[in-house]
Amino acid sequence: MKTSxxxxxxxVLLSIFSKAQMDDKFYQPKKExxxxxxxxxxxxxxxxxxxxxxxxxxxxxxxxxKKTIIFFHGAGGNISTYQFMTKPLVENxxxxxxIDVRGYGKSTGKPTxxxxxxxxxxxxxxxxxxxxxxxxxxxxxxxxxxxxxxTHLAKDNMAxxxxxxxxxxxxxxTDIAIHFKPEMKExxxxxxxxxxxxxxxxxxxxxxxxxxxxxxxxxxxxxxxGMTIYDNAPDPxxxxxxxxxxxxxxxxxxxxxxxxxEKL
Numbered sequence: 295m296k297t298s299x300x301x302x303x304x305x306v307l308l309s310i311f312s313k314a315q316m317d318d319k320f321y322q323p324k325k326e327x328x329x330x331x332x333x334x335x336x337x338x339x340x341x342x343x344x345x346x347x348x349x350x351x352x353x354x355x356x357x358x359x360k361k362t363i364i365f366f367h368g369a370g371g372n373i374s375t376y377q378f379m380t381k382p383l384v385e386n387x388x389x390x391x392x393i394d395v396r397g398y399g400k401s402t403g404k405p406t407x408x409x410x411x412x413x414x415x416x417x418x419x420x421x422x423x424x425x426x427x428x429x430x431x432x433x434x435x436x437x438x439x440x441x442x443x444x445t446h447l448a449k450d451n452m453a454x455x456x457x458x459x460x461x462x463x464x465x466x467x468t469d470i471a472i473h474f475k476p477e478m479k480e481x482x483x484x485x486x487x488x489x490x491x492x493x494x495x496x497x498x499x500x501x502x503x504x505x506x507x508x509x510x511x512x513x514x515x516x517x518x519x520g521m522t523i524y525d526n527a528p529d530p531x532x533x534x535x536x537x538x539x540x541x542x543x544x545x546x547x548x549x550x551x552x553x554x555x556e557k558l
Contacts, residue, residue, distance in 0.1 A: 308557065319438060320403040320467060321369055328374035329440035332384060340420055342396070347402030347413045349373075349393040351427075360387040360556065361456070362430040364421065368438030368462075368541065369391070372399030379437060379461070379544045386552050393417050394445075404508065407442075407467065407489050414443045420452060430457040433558065437491075437541055438462050438515065445492040445523075448499055456498075457503040457558045462512060462541045465519040466491030470478070473516055492517045493519075495529045503558045504531040506542050507551065514540035532558070 334353040339346055342485025351358070351371060363383055367376040373392040380390045394466050395413040396403035403409070421427045432455045441463020448458045464470035466488040472479050496504070504527050508520035536553050538546040 308546040314534060315465065317318045317407040317489075318404060321397065321410075322371070323399075323405060324371050324375070325399065327399055327413060328377070330374060336416075338391075338420070340416060342409075342413055342416050343403075345396050346401060347393070347403075347417060348400040349391055349417055352380065352390040352392065354384050354387045354389060356387050359386065359389045359430055362389045362391065362421075362427050362432045363435050363459070364391045364418065364432065364444075365393065365435045366395075366437065366440030366444045367398075368440055373478055374399065376437060376541075376547070379541065382544055382548050382552060383555070388555075389427070391417075391421060391427070403534075410443050411446055414447050415450065418447055420455075421456060423442070430502060435459040435461065436463050439464070441492050441523075442467065442488075442490060445489040445495040445499075448514075449495040449501065450480070452499060452502055455502070457505070458499065459555065459558070460492065460520075460523065461507040461543060462509070462515050463492055463520065463523065464515050465493040465522045469493070469519055469522075470515065473519070485500060492523050493526050494546060496523050500528045501530075505558050506531065506533045507536070507553055507554075508533070509538060509540070509543065511534045511537055512540045 332352045336351040338349040365380055372394050383390050393407050394401045394413055395410045399406040434444045434448050434455055441460045467486045468486045471482045471486045506524045508517055510517045536543040536547040543551050
């Protein structure tokens with residue numbers, strides 16, 4: 295989704311309140327939900343601290359599940375905003391779990407970098423208690439801003455998953471802020487802290503299959519940030535390049551994306 299306006303606003307605020315904790319300005323949660331266009335939907339709700347986080351488990355019509363994909367979406371909207379990315383997965387036999395961290399959709403609270411990581415681990419631990427998930431191969435999928443928590447979870451749970459997919463993910467919170475406001479590079483490097491980052495966490499994923507999906511036409515996340523993560527990643531890894539805008543690979547190049555995920 296387009297986030298350039300958001301990051302511009304974030305950096306204006308940063309220039310005024312440079313010493314404040316600003317990581318929550320990366321998140322644009324929406325409470326209003328679109329109708330979910332899936333046939334088999336199970337709602338999940340978990341307590342975390344004084345808040346509640348939610349998810350949906352989407353099962354394919356076929357009884358034979360290819361893989362389970364745990365999907366972390368981008369900065370804007372909520373799970374219903376990203377159905378265009380997950381519907382083709384479900385239609386092609388994948389079981390998909392879409393997660394709304396604190397503040398998004400039906401989840402309560404306010405997202406920050408640290409509690410997003412906590413939410414992801416909490417939901418992941420719960421999902422592993424379910425035989426319908428633990429008895430399948432599990433893959434983490436991070437879209438755009440979701441790439442950060444997905445890679446962080448992969449590092450912390452590598453023995454429990456079978457692969458990682460990053461689609462249009464930035465190399466770090468700091469790097470994406472600098473991209474949108476290069477003239478403020480010095481102050482951003484000083485005050486916009488990345489408590490975890492895909493470009494660093496990916497270095498630990500030795501032996502874990504990884505798929506990177508990026509476009510040179512992406513006007514939201516620079517292609518070179520995807521290359522930075524890819525170059526830092528140990529084998530095995532695959533880079534899938536497509537030609538349209540941010541997060542549109544599943545629209546413009548669906549067959550190749552699905553084929554790459556099946557082989558992962």
